[in-house]
Amino acid sequence: EVQLLESGGGLGQPGGSLRLSCAATGFTLNNFAMSWVRQAPGKGLEWVSFISGTGGITYYAGPVKGRFTISRDTSKNTLYLQMNSLRAGDTALYYCAKDRFSSAAAAGSFDSWGQGTLVVVSS
Amino acid sequence: DIQMTQSPSSLSASVGDRVTITCRASQNIGTSLNWYQQRPGRAPSLLIHGTFSLQSGVPSRFSGSGSGTDFTLTISSLQPEDFATYYCQQSYSTPAWTFGQGTKVEIK
Numbered sequence: 001e002v003q004l005l006e007s008g009g010g011l012g013q014p015g016g017s018l019r020l021s022c023a024a025t026g027f028t029l030n031n032f033a034m035s036w037v038r039q040a041p042g043k044g045l046e047w048v049s050f051i052s053g054t055g056g057i058t059y060y061a062g063p064v065k066g067r068f069t070i071s072r073d074t075s076k077n078t079l080y081l082q083m084n085s086l087r088a089g090d091t092a093l094y095y096c097a098k099d100r101f102s103s104a105a106a107a108g109s110f111d112s113w114g115q116g117t118l119v120v121v122s123s
Numbered sequence: 124d125i126q127m128t129q130s131p132s133s134l135s136a137s138v139g140d141r142v143t144i145t146c147r148a149s150q151n152i153g154t155s156l157n158w159y160q161q162r163p164g165r166a167p168s169l170l171i172h173g174t175f176s177l178q179s180g181v182p183s184r185f186s187g188s189g190s191g192t193d194f195t196l197t198i199s200s201l202q203p204e205d206f207a208t209y210y211c212q213q214s215y216s217t218p219a220w221t222f223g224q225g226t227k228v229e230i231k
Contacts, residue, residue, distance in 0.1 A: 035220075037167075045159075045167065045210055045222040059218030062124075095166055108214025109157045111178060113166040 002026040002112040004096050009117030012086045020117055022079040022096030029053070029072050029079065033099035033107045036070065036081050038092035039116070048094070049081060053102025063089065086121045093118050125149050125216045129209075129223035135231040142198040144226045146211035149192075155215035156194045158187055161225075162207045170209075171196065198228075206230055 008020040020036070036048040049070040050059040058070050069082040079096050094117050097110035126149035136142050146156065154174040159167040169178045171187040174194060184199040198205055211223040 044225045045161075045212070047218075047220045047222070050218050061219070100172065104217060108155070108217060108220045109169065109172040109212075110159075110167075111169045111172075113168065115166050 002098060004098065004112060004114030006094065006096055006114045006117035009094060009119045012083070012090075012119060012121045014086060014088060014121055014123055016086050016121075018083045018086065018119060020081040020083065020094055020096075020119070022081075022114055024077045024079065024096075024098070027098065029074055029077050030055075032102055033104065034070075034072070034079050035097045035099060035107075035110060036079075037095045037097050037110070037113075038090075038119075039095070040089075040092045043092075046092075050099075050104070050107065051079070052104045052107070057104045059104070083119070086119075088121050090119060091121050124219045125152060125213050125221055127211055127213055127221050127223040129211055129226050131226060132224065133227040133229060135229045136201050137231045138201055138203060140201045140231075142201050142205075142228060144196045144209055144211075144228075146189075146194040146196070146223050147192055148194075148213055148215075151191050152213045152215035154190050155213055156187070156189065157212045157214055158185075158196045159210045159212065159222075160205075160207045161210065162204075167210065172214075201228070 003025045067085045098112040158171040161167040
């Protein structure tokens, strides 16, 4: 059974940093692409970042480009999101989501989701 | 970015009703359209991918149709567990994937 468990959320200062983790079980990160998707309180879903199954391709949404970095540790089967230069607009529940495919060309549909970790950016 | 617009934003329906939700893309996305269900306090779950294909384990009362810019999610006979928010999402424009604003299905 596929399971995704996010952690690392909390209160972050504007301009500060947080690192989110997503521990995956039931499948191998090497075989599937992964994304982070966020949901601001009471709002809809926003795709944030992507990493391919090989780890060689990463993408970012415009609002986070240059501030967030997606990575993974295949020995731990864990996905990360390093969040720097935090802004109030980054306040959201952050989900990690498993893609149906490994490659970037076929990616973009998310068949398993974690329960999310809440990030609040406030002074 | 491709804009996805859902209608209605919310609807009230009774158990057993046939429910239709529409999603419109700001440009042609072929059939690269996915639907997700999000129950209150829960993570989203994939219902339909590639406009028509039911995700494994999803009841057959859910179906999808459309192509190009106009898409539809239909629930043939609404069940109590279907009261949730539904999101469409385009996977055409890699990597700028975008979601609709959501349609909340409430109990009448």
